[in-house]
Amino acid sequence: MNLLMSCSALIDGLNQRVGRSVRWLILAMVVVCAATAMMRYLFNVGSNAWLEVQWYLFAAVFLLGAGDTLRRNEHIRIDILSQRLTRRGQAWVDIIGTVLFLVPMATIIIVLSWPMVTASYLQGEVSSDAGGLLRWPVKLLIPAGFALLLLQGLSELIKKAAILTGHSPDPAASDPGPASPTAGGAL
Structure with missing residues (x-):
C-alpha cells in the first residue's frame, strides 16, 4: 500500500503543479480579450487569430485543470445523496463512481480523441x-x-481504498464542515 500511496502523491503533485500553472492562463485570457477589444474599438482592427487564442486558452484552463479540481474535491456532486451517507459510504460512492463512470469515460475519450489529434497534426489542419x-x-x-x-x-x-482499509486517516473526518452562525450574528 505504501507504493500505491507514493504513486498517488506523485499524481497529486503533478495535477497540483498543472493546476497552479493553468491558473495563469486565465490572466493571459483576460489580457488577450481586453487587448482584442481595445484594438477593435479604438483602432477598428480585428483578428480571428486573437479570438481563437482566447478559445484555446479557455480550453486549456478547463481541460488541464480538471484533474486538479478533482484532487481538491471541488467537482460537482449530488450533495443530497452524499450528505446522508457516512464517510465510509461516501468513500464507497466515490470508488464506485470512479470505477464505473470516470475511468471508462476518460479512457474512451483519450482513445477516440488521439486519432483526431494525429490526423490534424499530419494534415497541418488550420x-x-x-x-x-x-x-x-x-x-x-x-x-x-x-x-x-x-x-x-x-x-x-x-486514497479512498487506503481510508477504507485503515491504511490512511480520512482527511475529511477532521473537517468541521460549514461554520455555524454565531449567537449574536444573523446570516
Whole structure:
C-alpha cells in the first residue's frame, strides 16, 4: 500500500503543479480579450487569430485543470445523496463512481480523441476562419486533459481504498464542515 500511496502523491503533485500553472492562463485570457477589444474599438482592427487564442486558452484552463479540481474535491456532486451517507459510504460512492463512470469515460475519450489529434497534426489542419490558427494544439488538449483527469481518478481510488482499509486517516473526518452562525450574528 505504501507504493500505491507514493504513486498517488506523485499524481497529486503533478495535477497540483498543472493546476497552479493553468491558473495563469486565465490572466493571459483576460489580457488577450481586453487587448482584442481595445484594438477593435479604438483602432477598428480585428483578428480571428486573437479570438481563437482566447478559445484555446479557455480550453486549456478547463481541460488541464480538471484533474486538479478533482484532487481538491471541488467537482460537482449530488450533495443530497452524499450528505446522508457516512464517510465510509461516501468513500464507497466515490470508488464506485470512479470505477464505473470516470475511468471508462476518460479512457474512451483519450482513445477516440488521439486519432483526431494525429490526423490534424499530419494534415497541418488550420482553422477555416481567415487568419485562423493551427488546430492540432487545441485538439491535443483533449487527450492530455483527460489523461490528467484519469490519473487523478486513480489517485483518488488509491486514497479512498487506503481510508477504507485503515491504511490512511480520512482527511475529511477532521473537517468541521460549514461554520455555524454565531449567537449574536444573523446570516
